[in-house]
Amino acid sequence: MAAATLxxxxxxxxxxxxxxxxxxxxxxxxxxxxxxxxxxxxxxxAEQYKKAGQAHQLAQLIKDTRPFLSQISKAKxxxxxxxxxxxxLDLEATTGLEVEVCxxxxxxSKLERRxxxxxxxxxxxxxxxxxxxxxxEALALGSQLLKELKKLDDKNLLVEVQLWESKTYHALxxxxxxxxxxxSARTTANxxxxxxxxxxxxxxxxxxxxxxxxxxxxxxxSYFYEAFEGYDSIDSPKALTALKxxxxxxxxxxxxxxxxxxxxxxxALRHSGSHxxxxxxxxxxxxxxxxxxxxxxxxxxKEELEGDMIVKAHLNTLYDSMLExxxxxxxxxxxxxxxxxxxxxxxxxQDTVERKLSQMILDSKLTxxxxxxxxxxxxxxxxxxxxxxxxxxxxxxxxxKVVDVLYQKAKKLT
Amino acid sequence: MPVENLEEQGLEKNPDLHLAQLKFxxxxxxxxxxxxxxxxxVQAIEKDMLTPIYYFLYxxxxxxxxxxxxxxxxxxxxxxxxxxxxxIRLGLFYLDHSLITRNLEKAKSLIEEGGDWDRRNxxxxxxxxxxxxxxxxxxxxxxxxxxxxxxTSYELMDYTRFVGYTVLxxxxxxxxxxxRTKVVKGSEIQEVLHSSQDLKxxxxxxxxxxxxxxxxxxxxxxxxxxxxxxxAPHYRYYVREMRILAYTQLLESYRSLTLQYMATAFGVSTxxxxxxxxxxxxxxxxHCKIDKVGGIVETNRPDSKNWQYQAVxxxxxxxxxxxxxxxxxxxxxxxPPHTSSSSTSTPAQSLGCxxxxxxxxxxxxGSLLRHxxxxxxxxFMAAWMSFTSMQMWCIPPFLFLSRKFCHGGSELS
Numbered sequence: 001m002a003a004a005t006l007x008x009x010x011x012x013x014x015x016x017x018x019x020x021x022x023x024x025x026x027x028x029x030x031x032x033x034x035x036x037x038x039x040x041x042x043x044x045x046a047e048q049y050k051k052a053g054q055a056h057q058l059a060q061l062i063k064d065t066r067p068f069l070s071q072i073s074k075a076k077x078x079x080x081x082x083x084x085x086x087x088x089l090d091l092e093a094t095t096g097l098e099v100e101v102c103x104x105x106x107x108x109s110k111l112e113r114r115x116x117x118x119x120x121x122x123x124x125x126x127x128x129x130x131x132x133x134x135x136x137e138a139l140a141l142g143s144q145l146l147k148e149l150k151k152l153d154d155k156n157l158l159v160e161v162q163l164w165e166s167k168t169y170h171a172l173x174x175x176x177x178x179x180x181x182x183x184s185a186r187t188t189a190n191x192x193x194x195x196x197x198x199x200x201x202x203x204x205x206x207x208x209x210x211x212x213x214x215x216x217x218x219x220x221x222s223y224f225y226e227a228f229e230g231y232d233s234i235d236s237p238k239a240l241t242a243l244k245x246x247x248x249x250x251x252x253x254x255x256x257x258x259x260x261x262x263x264x265x266x267x268a269l270r271h272s273g274s275h276x277x278x279x280x281x282x283x284x285x286x287x288x289x290x291x292x293x294x295x296x297x298x299x300x301x302k303e304e305l306e307g308d309m310i311v312k313a314h315l316n317t318l319y320d321s322m323l324e325x326x327x328x329x330x331x332x333x334x335x336x337x338x339x340x341x342x343x344x345x346x347x348x349x350q351d352t353v354e355r356k357l358s359q360m361i362l363d364s365k366l367t368x369x370x371x372x373x374x375x376x377x378x379x380x381x382x383x384x385x386x387x388x389x390x391x392x393x394x395x396x397x398x399x400x401k402v403v404d405v406l407y408q409k410a411k412k413l414t
Numbered sequence: 415m416p417v418e419n420l421e422e423q424g425l426e427k428n429p430d431l432h433l434a435q436l437k438f439x440x441x442x443x444x445x446x447x448x449x450x451x452x453x454x455x456v457q458a459i460e461k462d463m464l465t466p467i468y469y470f471l472y473x474x475x476x477x478x479x480x481x482x483x484x485x486x487x488x489x490x491x492x493x494x495x496x497x498x499x500x501x502i503r504l505g506l507f508y509l510d511h512s513l514i515t516r517n518l519e520k521a522k523s524l525i526e527e528g529g530d531w532d533r534r535n536x537x538x539x540x541x542x543x544x545x546x547x548x549x550x551x552x553x554x555x556x557x558x559x560x561x562x563x564x565x566t567s568y569e570l571m572d573y574t575r576f577v578g579y580t581v582l583x584x585x586x587x588x589x590x591x592x593x594r595t596k597v598v599k600g601s602e603i604q605e606v607l608h609s610s611q612d613l614k615x616x617x618x619x620x621x622x623x624x625x626x627x628x629x630x631x632x633x634x635x636x637x638x639x640x641x642x643x644x645x646a647p648h649y650r651y652y653v654r655e656m657r658i659l660a661y662t663q664l665l666e667s668y669r670s671l672t673l674q675y676m677a678t679a680f681g682v683s684t685x686x687x688x689x690x691x692x693x694x695x696x697x698x699x700x701h702c703k704i705d706k707v708g709g710i711v712e713t714n715r716p717d718s719k720n721w722q723y724q725a726v727x728x729x730x731x732x733x734x735x736x737x738x739x740x741x742x743x744x745x746x747x748x749x750p751p752h753t754s755s756s757s758t759s760t761p762a763q764s765l766g767c768x769x770x771x772x773x774x775x776x777x778x779x780g781s782l783l784r785h786x787x788x789x790x791x792x793x794f795m796a797a798w799m800s801f802t803s804m805q806m807w808c809i810p811p812f813l814f815l816s817r818k819f820c821h822g823g824s825e826l827s
Contacts, residue, residue, distance in 0.1 A: 136609060173604035359623055361667035362590065372671035373710045389722035396729045403736050410743045 035072055039080060042068070050087045058088045059101050066108065078117035081105065085124060098128055119145065123157055126164045130171070138168045155192045159185050163198075166205055170212065171309075179209055200230025204242055208310055211249060221249040232267065240271050241308070247279040248311055252318060256283035278304040282315065291322060292347050323356060324365065331366075336378050339370070478504065478513070495524050495533050502540050503569065506547075509643075514544050532566065539567045539576075546583060547644045549651065555580070555587035562602055577606040581617055582635070582645075586655050590663075593621065625660055626681035632656055657690070658699050665702055670712040673704070684709075 042065055049058040062084050069077040085105060089098055102125045109118040122145050129138035142165045149158045162185035169178035182205055189202060207223030210216045224246040231239035250258045260283070262268055263276055278301030285293035298305055298315075306312050323346075330345050331337060343353040357377060360366040368379035478501065485497050498521045505514035521537050529537075542557035558580040565576055584597045597603055598621055607614040616631035618624075632653060639649035664679065665671075677684040691711065694700040702713045 169605075172608045174601040176601050177605075355623070358664075358667035362623070362663065369669045370667055370671070371669045372675060373708070373712075374670075378669070386719070389719065389726060392726050393722065393729065396726065396733055400729075400733055400736070403733065403740055407736070407740050407743070410740060414743065 038068065039072065039076070042080065043083065046084050046087055050091060053091060055088060055091050055097075058084070058091070059097060062088065062101070062105065074114055075116065078114060078120055081109075081117055082120045082124070085121060089124065089128060099125070099132070102128060119149065119152075119154070119157055123161050123164075126161060126168075130164055130168050133171070135168050135172050138164070142168070155188050159189045159192070159194070159198060159202075162188065163201060163205060166209070170205075170209065175209065175212060182206060182209060196230045196234055197236065200227045200234075200236070200238070200242070203227035203230060204238070204245070207245060207249075211245075211252070211310070211314065215252075217249040217253045221246060221253070224249060228267070232270075240273075240275055243268055243271055244275055244279060244304075244308070244311065247276070247283070248314055251279070251283050251286055252314055254286075256287040259283040274301060275304045277301070282318075286318065286322070289322060289326065291319070291326060294319060294322065324360060327353070327356065327360070328366070331377065331379060334379065336376055338376050340375060342377070491524060491528060492530070492533070495521060495529060498524065499533075499536065499540065502544075506540075506543065506570075509547070511548070518544065535561050535564045536567050539565065539570065543570060543579075543644065546579060549648050551583045551652075552587040555583045558583060559596055559600075562600070574606055574610065577603055578610065578613055581607070581613055582639075582652075585617065585620060586652060586659070590621075620656075620660065620663075623663065625664065625679050628660055629680055629682070658694055661691070661694070661700055665700070665711070665713050668713060670710050673709045673711060676711060 046058060046061060102121060106118055106121045109121060122141060126138050126142045142161055145161055162181050166178045166181035166185060169181060186202060203223045204227040207220040207227060210223060211220035224242050228239055228242035228246060231242055247259050259280060263280060281297035285297055305315060326346055330342055339354055340350055343350040358370055361368060367382045368377055370377050481497055481501055485494060488494050488497065498517050501517040502514055505517060518541060525534055525537055538557045538561045542554045545554035562580060565573060581597060584593060612631060612634055615627060616635060619627035619631055636649055636653050639645045639652060673684045673687060677687045691700060691704055695702060701715050702711050704711050
C-alpha cells in the first residue's frame with residue numbers, strides 16, 4: 001500500500017528514519033486515533049525531504065497522500081496539503097514544476113470540492129506568480145479569488161491575497177493601486193488577530209510604498225523599524241531585509257551618521273554581515289559625497305546591493321542626484337569651462353560627463369549650452385523671460401475678437 | 415482593489431472593427447495569402463452570421479437609413495446617443511469622413527443638452543480615434559490622456575491597443591516635461607507597458623536620449639504602423655516627425671557638435687546624418703548649419719524675442735486693417751476716416767541685450783530693416799488718408815496701438 005510505495009521511492013533516506021516511518025504506516029492502517037500519528041508521520045517525512053532538498057519526491061509525496069486525506073477532516077487535510085505545498089515551494093528548487101504542481105493540486109481540490117483548500121492553494125499560486133514575475137496572471141487570479149473570499153468573508157486569506165496584490169501592482173509601477181490594495185489589506189487585518197509575521201509584512205510593504213512614490217523616507221523609516229521589530233521577535237530572516245531598508249531610508253534622508261548609530265546599537269548587532277557592511281559603505285560614500293567611493297562600494301557588494309530591486313532603484317536615484325550636485329558644484333564658479341576639466345575633477349570618463357550635462361541642460365537643471373567644437377560648456381545666469389511681448393500678442397488676439405463682434409453689429413446696422 | 419472587467423460596460427461589438435483591421439491586412443501584399451488571417455476572418459463571419467454579412471453585403475447607406483429611422487422614433491437622450499455612437503462606428507468601419515464628422519457634431523450637441531459622464535468620456539475616445547485618423551495628433555493626445563483612466567469603449571479596441579495608441583501620439587505631440595509626468599510616470603500606462611517591452615523601450619529611449627536604441631525601435635514602430643488600418647496613411651509623416659524630434663532634442667543642448675559624434679550617437683554613418691540634416695534644414699524644420707569642412711554642426715536658434723516682435727507687427731497690422739475696414743463701414747460720406755494702416759515703429763531697444771543664444775543680432779536686424787522699408791512705402795501711400803500718421807513714427811508698439819484704438823472707439827460710439 002502506501003507504506004510499500006514509500007519504501008520503494010525513498011531509498012536515500014537514512015535507514016533508521018525510514019524504518020520508523022515504514023513501521024508507523026504499516027502498523028496503523030485501520031486504527032482511528034492513529035490518524036493523528038499518521039499525519040505526524042507524513043509531515044515528518046515531508047520535512048525530511050525538504051531538508052534533503054528532494055523536490056521531486058516531495059511533490060510525489062503530496063500526490064500519494066491523497067487517498068489518506070479522505071480519512072481525516074477536510075480542514076486538517078487542507079492544512080496538511082497547504083503545509084506540504086509551502087515546504088515544496090520554500091525549497092525553491094526551481095525545477096520549473098512549481099506552477100504545475102500548484103495547478104495540479106488545485107484541480108484535484110476542485111474535483112474533490114474542497115473549497116477551502118483550493119482557495120488556500122490559489123493564494124499560494126498568486127505569490128508564486130509574483131515571484132516568477134508573471135504579474136498579469138497574478139492579478140487576474142488575485143481578483144477572481146478576492147471576489148470569492150469577500151463573499152465567504154475569510155479575512156485571513158483575504159489579507160494575504162490583498163498584500164500580494166499590492167506587491168504586484170508595485171512591481172508593475174502602478175502605485176496608486178498598490179496603495180489602495182495595501183489600505184484594504186490593513187483594514188481587513190484590523191478586524192482579525194494578525195499574527196506578527198503578517199503584521200510585519202504589512203509594515204514592510206507600507207514602508208516600501210511610502211519610500212517609492214512620495215519619497216517620504218521619514219515615515220518609511222518608522223514603518224521599516226516596526227517591521228524589523230516584528231520580524232526580529234519571530235527570528236525571521238526577513239529582519240535583515242527590514243534592517244537594510246531602514247539604513248537605506250536614513251541614507252536617502254541625507255543622515256548617514258545615523259546609520260552608524262543604528263548599526264552599533266544592540267538590535268542590529270545580531271544581523272551584522274555583508275549586507276550591513278554594504279549599507280555602511282554607501283553611507284560613508286554619501287557623507288563624503290564621493291562618487292568614486294560610491295562606485296567602489298557598488299562593485300564590492302554587487303550582490304547585496306543590486307540583488308534587491310528596491311535598494312537598487314533608490315541607489316540609482318541617489319547616484320544620479322549626487323552626480324548632478326557634484327557637477328553643479330564644480331561648474332558653479334565658471335562661466336566657461338572645458339568639459340575635459342570637469343570630467344577630470346569629478347573622476348569620470350568624458351562621454352558620461354558630456355551626456356549627463358546635455359541631459360541636465362535639456363531638463364533645464366542647468367542654464368547653459370555645450371560647444372563640442374571647442375570642447376567647452378558655457379553657462380549663463382537664468383534670465384526671467386520678459387512677458388511684454390506675450391501680453392502684447394494676447395491683447396491683440398483679444399482685440400481681434402472685439403473687432404469681429406463690432407463688425408457683425410455694424411453689418412446689422414447698415 | 416481587484417482588476418475591474420469593464421468589458422461588460424462597453425457597447426456591443428458591431429460592426430466589429432477588428433474584422434475591418436483583418437480585411438485591411440489582407441489587402442497588403444505581404445499578407446495577401448496568409449492563411450491564418452483568412453481563417454480568422456472566415457471563422458468570424460461564420461460565427462456571427464448576421465452582423466458581418468449585414469455590413470459586408472448591404473451597402474452602408476442602407477444601414478444609415480435604418481439608423482435614421484430608429485433615431486426619429488427614439489425619445490430618450492441616452493438611446494439617441496447610443497445610436498449616434500453606432501453611426502460613428504459605422505463611419506470608422508468604412509472610414510467615411512463626412513459621416514463621422516456629422517455624427518460627432520450631433521453627438522457633441524446632444525451631450526451639451528445633457529449627457530452623462532460615461533457617454534461624455536466615450537465621445538472623447540471616439541473623437542480621439544478620429545483625430546488620430548486625420549493626423550491631428552495633438553488633439554488626439556489630449557483626448558486620450560483624459561480618458562485613459564475611464565476607458566470603457568471595448569467595442570472600438572482593447573485596452574492594451576488603446577494605451578499603445580496613446581503612447582504613440584503623446585510621443586509626437588507632447589513636450590518633454592509633460593511626456594515625463596503624464597506618460598512615463600503615468601500609473602496605468604506603466605502597468606500596460608510592462609507587458610509590451612518594445613513600446614516601453616521606444617518610449618524610454620527617446621526620453622533618456624539613447625538615440626541608437628530609439629532608431630532601432632522607430633523601425634519597429636514603422637512596421638507596426640504600416641499594418642494598422644487607421645495609421646497606415648500617416649506612417650511616413652509620423653516617422654519623419656519623430657526623427658526631427660530626436661534631432662532637435664539632441665541639438666538643443668549643444669551650440670556646436672561634431673558630425674561624427676552625432677553619427678555615433680544615432681548609430682548611423684556620417685553620410686546619412688549629412689543627408690538627413692540637409693533635407694530638414696532646407697525645409698526649415700531644423701535650426702542649424704553644417705560646416706562640412708570642419709565636420710561640425712552649429713545650431714542657430716532663432717531668438718524668440720525677434721520672432722515675437724515679428725508676430726506682434728504682423729498681427730497688429732492685420733488688426734489695424736480690420737479696424738480700418740470697420741471704421742469705413744461706420745463712416746458716412748461726410749465723416750472722413752482718421753485711422754491709417756501704418757504700423758511702423760522703432761524696434762524695441764531690448765533686442766540687443768536679451769539674446770539668450772549669444773549670437774550677434776546684426777544679421778537679424780537686416781530683415782527688420784527691410785520690413786521697416788516696406789512699411790515706410792506703405793505709409794507714404796496711405797499718407798494722403800490721414801495727416802496724423804506722421805506723428806506715429808517714434809512711439810513704441812503697444813502704446814501706439816492703444817492710441818489707435820481710442821481713435822476708433824470715439825468714431826464708432
